[in-house]
Amino acid sequence: MTSPLEISYPGGPLTGHLRLTGSKSIANRALLIRALTPDGFTIHGLAAADDTVRMQQLLESDDEVLDCGPAGTTYRFLTGYLCRRQGTQLLTGSARMKERPIGILVDALRSLGADITYAENEGYPPLHIGYSALDKSDRVSIAADTSSQYISSLLMLAPTLPNGLKLTLEGEIVSMPYIKMTLSLMGYFGIKHHWEGQTVIVAPQYYQARDFTVEADWSAASYYYSLAALSESAELHIDGLFQDSLQGDAVVKELYEEFGVTTTFTDTGVQLIKPAGTVAPVLFEHNFVDCPDIAQTLMVTCAGLGVQGLYSGLQTLFIKETDRVKAMKAELGKVGVSLYKIPQRMAGKTGILYFAQEGRADYAAGTPTFATYHDHRMAMALAPLAVQHAVRLEDPEVVKKSYPDFYRDLQQLGIGPKTV
Ligand SMILES: O=C(O)C1=C[C@@H](OP(=O)(O)O)[C@@H](O)[C@H](O)C1
Numbered sequence: 001m002t003s004p005l006e007i008s009y010p011g012g013p014l015t016g017h018l019r020l021t022g023s024k025s026i027a028n029r030a031l032l033i034r035a036l037t038p039d040g041f042t043i044h045g046l047a048a049a050d051d052t053v054r055m056q057q058l059l060e061s062d063d064e065v066l067d068c069g070p071a072g073t074t075y076r077f078l079t080g081y082l083c084r085r086q087g088t089q090l091l092t093g094s095a096r097m098k099e100r101p102i103g104i105l106v107d108a109l110r111s112l113g114a115d116i117t118y119a120e121n122e123g124y125p126p127l128h129i130g131y132s133a134l135d136k137s138d139r140v141s142i143a144a145d146t147s148s149q150y151i152s153s154l155l156m157l158a159p160t161l162p163n164g165l166k167l168t169l170e171g172e173i174v175s176m177p178y179i180k181m182t183l184s185l186m187g188y189f190g191i192k193h194h195w196e197g198q199t200v201i202v203a204p205q206y207y208q209a210r211d212f213t214v215e216a217d218w219s220a221a222s223y224y225y226s227l228a229a230l231s232e233s234a235e236l237h238i239d240g241l242f243q244d245s246l247q248g249d250a251v252v253k254e255l256y257e258e259f260g261v262t263t264t265f266t267d268t269g270v271q272l273i274k275p276a277g278t279v280a281p282v283l284f285e286h287n288f289v290d291c292p293d294i295a296q297t298l299m300v301t302c303a304g305l306g307v308q309g310l311y312s313g314l315q316t317l318f319i320k321e322t323d324r325v326k327a328m329k330a331e332l333g334k335v336g337v338s339l340y341k342i343p344q345r346m347a348g349k350t351g352i353l354y355f356a357q358e359g360r361a362d363y364a365a366g367t368p369t370f371a372t373y374h375d376h377r378m379a380m381a382l383a384p385l386a387v388q389h390a391v392r393l394e395d396p397e398v399v400k401k402s403y404p405d406f407y408r409d410l411q412q413l414g415i416g417p418k419t420v
């Protein structure tokens with residue numbers, strides 16, 4: 001744990017220009033695909049994010065123990081990849097990773113012939129993974145309601161399998177834009193696929209080497225949208241983001257229109273404007289099933305502005321870096337904002353889980369100290385409140401997972417961090 005950091009803003013319009021970090025989701029796919037491509041290729045714009053660095057290191061390592069730390073994509077993508085690599089390796093991770101389920105992916109890989117055994121608890125990391133031809137079958141069904149990363153892991157491997165793969169997605173599909181991102185990137189490297197209903201069909205094919213540039217990270221951009229929304233007025237220029245994005249989290253540009261933040265694409269990225277005098281909405285309602293990583297950002301924006309929140313599609317937040325709903329409930333509670341599950345009888349009989357949020361962040365008790373729960377997004381989502389009142393973040397270095405320069409970039413906007 002690193003010492004707490006206090007961040008504050010002197011006030012006035014928020015202005016500035018920065019170049020945003022690369023997307024770890026895109027980077028980790030490009031790295032995995034490169035490992036499956038005989039000729040290799042150059043990847044530009046790889047971020048120094050821990051999850052990306054780990055992916056690079058582990059793909060190159062022939063150590064017997066591979067430690068993914070808290071990196072979900074790294075763990076799930078390597079689970080598939082290692083099945084085709086010679087030798088046996090122990091794939092492990094942080095204490096939290098050992099609580100994040102992997103059984104759905106292991107069962108799917110085993111049905112193709114994988115040699116995987118649980119080293120500790122059934123259904124959870126760590127895993128012993130041995131080599132297998134994965135030629136027992138050319139089709140598999142997988143529950144799509146828990147994590148899309150299992151599906152992306154299988155899809156990236158699919159063209160390299162002796163018989164290709166027909167992958168049927170069962171139940172509600174969560175994080176669908178990430179599956180589309182995987183298929184688009186595979187397409188960039190020459191892999192064709194087609195859908196038959198809920199089944200993705202990928203024939204045996206070779207990845208084609210092509211140089212590649214990683215887009216800036218729209219999930220990281222969400223924190224600047226929140227900063228703009230929470231400021232009295234703002235004009236921010238963020239380089240590296242483009243209109244035609246592979247990332248589902250690019251939806252932030254539409255979501256923040258409700259808070260008066262407009263986006264204009266420029267030659268180098270985006271310009272965000274929030275005019276003075278913008279009136280916040282009374283209610284913000286959204287289903288986050290396609291964009292779970294920006295849920296915390298929107299919760300904090302609503303808390304800062306006193307906007308009532310009505311959220312659904314949060315079911316995957318319980319198994320991320322922390323139980324994010326529980327963590328947000330505790331931290332927003334520190335500034336008097338409540339987040340609670342709506343009883344089923346009030347939400348209707350749809351089976352959809354709804355959460356409601358009420359209250360406006362209140363700093364009467366002084367500078368709040370927010371815990372970050374080993375979750376980069378807790379720190380980054382709560383930080384924008386600093387434009388309203390100084391806030392303290394515990395274990396601030398947690399942001400390194402996806403955005404190591406987060407505080408440096410805030411400083412460029414005049415939002416000053418100091419260690420306390
Ligand atoms: O494939 C990816 O790059 C990701 C998929 C999502 O996870 P789930 O599919 O588990 O929701 C997302 O939350 C994660 O940050 C990155």
Ligand SMILES: C=C(OP(=O)(O)O)C(=O)O
Binds near residue numbers: 070320
């Ligand atoms: C959920 C996340 O990451 P991962 O699942 O890759 O650990 C995230 O970055 O918000």
